[in-house]
Amino acid sequence: MTDSTIIYTHTDEAPLLATYSLLPVIQSYASAAGIEVETRDISLAGRIIANFPEYLEESQRIGDALTELGEMTQLPGANIIKLPNISASVPQLKAAIAELQSKGYAIPDFPDDPKTDEERALRARFGVVLGSAVNPVLREGNSDRRAPLSVKNFAKAHPHRMGAWSKDSKTNVAHMEADDFCSTEQSFVVASDGTLRIELVAADGTITVLRESVPVLEEEVIDSSVMHVAALHEFLTRQITRAKEENILFSVHLKATMMKVSDPIIFGHVIRAFFPHTFATYGAALLAAGLNPNNGLGAIFEGLATLADGPAIRAAFDAELAAGPRLAMVDSDRGITNLHVPSDVIVDASMPAMIRQSGHMWGPDGKESDALAVLPDSSYAGIYQVTIDDCRANGAFDPATMGTVPNVGLMAQAAEEYGSHDKTFEVPTAGVVQVVDGSGAVKLRQDVEAGDIFRMCQTKDVAIRDWVKLAVSRARLSMTPAIFWLDPSRAHDANLITKVERYLLDYDTDGLDISIMTPEDATKRSLDRIRCGEDTISVTGNVLRDYLTDLFPIMELGTSAKMLSIVPLINGGGMFETGAGGSAPKHVQQLVAENYLRWDSLGEFLALASSFEHYSQITGNARAKVLADTLDRATGTYLNEDRGPSRAVGGIDNRGSHFYLALYWAQELARQSDDIELALAFAPLAETLGAAEQAIVAELIAVQGAPADIGGYYRPEESLVSAVMRPSATFNAALATLG
Ligand code: NAP
Numbered sequence: 151m152t153d154s155t156i157i158y159t160h161t162d163e164a165p166l167l168a169t170y171s172l173l174p175v176i177q178s179y180a181s182a183a184g185i186e187v188e189t190r191d192i193s194l195a196g197r198i199i200a201n202f203p204e205y206l207e208e209s210q211r212i213g214d215a216l217t218e219l220g221e222m223t224q225l226p227g228a229n230i231i232k233l234p235n236i237s238a239s240v241p242q243l244k245a246a247i248a249e250l251q252s253k254g255y256a257i258p259d260f261p262d263d264p265k266t267d268e269e270r271a272l273r274a275r276f277g278v279v280l281g282s283a284v285n286p287v288l289r290e291g292n293s294d295r296r297a298p299l300s301v302k303n304f305a306k307a308h309p310h311r312m313g314a315w316s317k318d319s320k321t322n323v324a325h326m327e328a329d330d331f332c333s334t335e336q337s338f339v340v341a342s343d344g345t346l347r348i349e350l351v352a353a354d355g356t357i358t359v360l361r362e363s364v365p366v367l368e369e370e371v372i373d374s375s376v377m378h379v380a381a382l383h384e385f386l387t388r389q390i391t392r393a394k395e396e397n398i399l400f401s402v403h404l405k406a407t408m409m410k411v412s413d414p415i416i417f418g419h420v421i422r423a424f425f426p427h428t429f430a431t432y433g434a435a436l437l438a439a440g441l442n443p444n445n446g447l448g449a450i451f452e453g454l455a456t457l458a459d460g461p462a463i464r465a466a467f468d469a470e471l472a473a474g475p476r477l478a479m480v481d482s483d484r485g486i487t488n489l490h491v492p493s494d495v496i497v498d499a500s501m502p503a504m505i506r507q508s509g510h511m512w513g514p515d516g517k518e519s520d521a522l523a524v525l526p527d528s529s530y531a532g533i534y535q536v537t538i539d540d541c542r543a544n545g546a547f548d549p550a551t552m553g554t555v556p557n558v559g560l561m562a563q564a565a566e567e568y569g570s571h572d573k574t575f576e577v578p579t580a581g582v583v584q585v586v587d588g589s590g591a592v593k594l595r596q597d598v599e600a601g602d603i604f605r606m607c608q609t610k611d612v613a614i615r616d617w618v619k620l621a622v623s624r625a626r627l628s629m630t631p632a633i634f635w636l637d638p639s640r641a642h643d644a645n646l647i648t649k650v651e652r653y654l655l656d657y658d659t660d661g662l663d664i665s666i667m668t669p670e671d672a673t674k675r676s677l678d679r680i681r682c683g684e685d686t687i688s689v690t691g692n693v694l695r696d697y698l699t700d701l702f703p704i705m706e707l708g709t710s711a712k713m714l715s716i717v718p719l720i721n722g723g724g725m726f727e728t729g730a731g732g733s734a735p736k737h738v739q740q741l742v743a744e745n746y747l748r749w750d751s752l753g754e755f756l757a758l759a760s761s762f763e764h765y766s767q768i769t770g771n772a773r774a775k776v777l778a779d780t781l782d783r784a785t786g787t788y789l790n791e792d793r794g795p796s797r798a799v800g801g802i803d804n805r806g807s808h809f810y811l812a813l814y815w816a817q818e819l820a821r822q823s824d825d826i827e828l829a830l831a832f833a834p835l836a837e838t839l840g841a842a843e844q845a846i847v848a849e850l851i852a853v854q855g856a857p858a859d860i861g862g863y864y865r866p867e868e869s870l871v872s873a874v875m876r877p878s879a880t881f882n883a884a885l886a887t888l889g
């Protein structure tokens with residue numbers, strides 16, 4: 151890699167499959183302009199392999215690309231295109247390990263219930279690939295996400311379907327009112343660089359150090375908070391009764407992927423609360439068998455098969471399932487409930503999906519139904535209640551006329567909750583958890599009972615300053631009102647408000663409309679404006695960044711995958727995330743079943759254009775600018791001509807959409823007059839692709855309908871995927887002429 155190489159990431163599932171078709175186009179176009187595009191493997195399987203070299207043969211080992219990219223984000227020349235990757239739950243991690251083992255990689259088994267020091271160490275090593283392990287390493291900047299004008303206009307002209315809302319909808323959000331992370335939050339601003347220790351002082355005075363030393367910087371904001379599990383359990387029990395009484399679906403929405411320590415534990419409490427008798431009778435037996443509710447009902451049911459009294463335990467579960475409220479389903483055909491897998495229902499995606507669908511989720515009978523959405527912690531749950539109330543009162547949003555809500559998110563340097571995993575603990579005994587500074591002064595104190603979840607969060611001052619700057623510059627560039635979503639009654643937010651008010655003074659905000667509102671009020675104001683076709687920038691912390699960049703795009707565009715998602719790295723580099731969506735596992739199933747990939751690479755096109763643009767600014771390479779501008783126009787044509795993948799066999803899929811992008815891009819390059827040499831280089835290709843359009847589309851459609859063998863899920867065979875994803879000999883031959 152040189153100072154100015156573009157890095158394209160090799161990830162998982164649908165975006166990985168799409169890469170095998172799109173990257174050859176990107177690399178040949180870029181290389182014709184003298185720009186190198188390299189790849190780095192940050193797939194789940196790749197990360198597992200990279201972390202266990204001593205178990206593997208020399209030829210199987212690969213470097214730790216994630217760590218390398220993490221270091222690269224510090225360089226001013228960094229230019230990384232980041233595709234979505236799997237945030238692995240424990241079941242996914244185990245499946246990936248099993249696949250690697252079957253391919254001859256001697257990766258050790260994941261220890262479910264580590265008992266020895268050796269097993270605990272192994273478990274900790276797997277911890278670095280578990281959950282959202284990639285994004286926090288790469289996100290060394292704040293986040294700038296919006297729907298580009300071309301995309302927004304396309305969505306207005308071709309509005310997606312929105313489920314109608316009824317004024318009688320019984321759908322609501324339930325959250326705790328006290329004793330949760332939000333209500334217990336304490337916060338302080340660090341006076342000078344140093345370290346903090348987190349310790350548990352038990353009732354008898356014994357001190358257990360939970361974290362020996364957390365480095366902190368001057369002016370950094372530190373918070374602590376606790377989820378009291380007795381109150382959580384009582385709350386959950388009440389909501390289960392409520393859903394039953396109101397005869398609506400019971401559903402729980404967490405973020406077990408990103409909040410990988412706290413949320414699986416909370417998920418486990420939901421299961422305990424739903425099956426109180428089963429756990430009273432068999433809890434000890436389940437525990438002894440290593441069947442932990444934190445991994446979901448599905449894993450317990452599987453494990454029961456090996457137990458002597460498995461059938462009796464299963465009967466106890468089934469009896470309570472039948473007696474309880476109807477459960478929201480992930481897949482009613484296969485009997486997969488909301489409680490089967492902790493990461494099946496992920497709040498940022500699941501709540502917008504429900505709101506788009508008339509406030510419905512799917513019930514056990516396979517039909518849509520109103521639902522109680524349980525989001526235990528009250529920090530952000532209110533925004534969804536406001537949105538639901540708004541839809542109940544005013545009907546569904548209209549994508550043809552609605553305004554847009556771009557986001558400027560505080561994300562850099564593992565800000566706030568999303569960086570708290572290594573400071574989150576399930577407290578072993580009752581006492582006080584305290585945060586102590588280098589001088590021995592106790593800065594924060596939380597009373598805890600055994601089993602409570604304690605967490606400490608950090609937010610660096612440079613990140614906050616950069617966030618305020620980005621907010622002002624976005625507000626100025628788009629002349630759009632900007633709202634900081636901060637709640638003065640939350641300890642952390644109160645500290646942020648003080649800083650925001652101070653840092654705003656450093657900028658010329660004349661003529662700009664910048665305000666600070668609670669998340670609920672900000673939601674209401676943004677929704678009122680959106681219904682009038684007006685735009686409002688949301689300036690939020692890390693969690694709301696994640697939630698809102700799904701909520702608004704899903705309502706406005708039908709998917710967050712069509713967002714432009716830029717991370718201006720604090721040290722000057724650029725990271726370009728493709729869309730805000732995930733890796734669409736369902737799309738892989740369809741490809742394997744019928745050789746059809748419905749993944750839309752629009753997010754990749756948008757990211758790539760921004761990456762070329764950034765490249766030209768950093769290196770002064772004018773050709774990169776030509777590539778960016780022509781790609782931008784080609785993407786506009788792609789949208790206007792409706793060349794995105796359709797959903798079913800017979801239409802053009804992901805591969806066909808790449809052909810059209812390549813065609814339009816070549817035509818734009820051939821047509822532009824900023825760089826005649828480049829125009830001449832692309833003219834023959836534009837000609838060939840245009841002439842061969844029908845032949846290529848026919849070749850691409852001919853392969854559809856039969857199963858496709860890609861030789862694996864987490865680590866598919868390169869030669870097989872490449873063959874599946876590049877089935878048009880005519881297209882491949884035309885591309886090869888560029889070199
Ligand atoms: P998802 O992958 O976004 O999929 C939800 C649905 O959104 C898909 O089934 C698909 O709808 C639609 N979709 C998303 N991207 C699309 C695209 N480019 N083209 C067409 N349709 C698209 O969400 P998920 O199932 O919640 O998450 C799957 C995995 O992705 C998880 O492991 C999650 O942790 C990870 N994830 C990663 C990132 C990241 O790396 N930045 C972000 C979010 C999630 P249809 O099925 O209706 O076609």
Ligand code: MG
Pocket residue numbers: 498499696697699700730
């Ligand atoms: Mg999200």
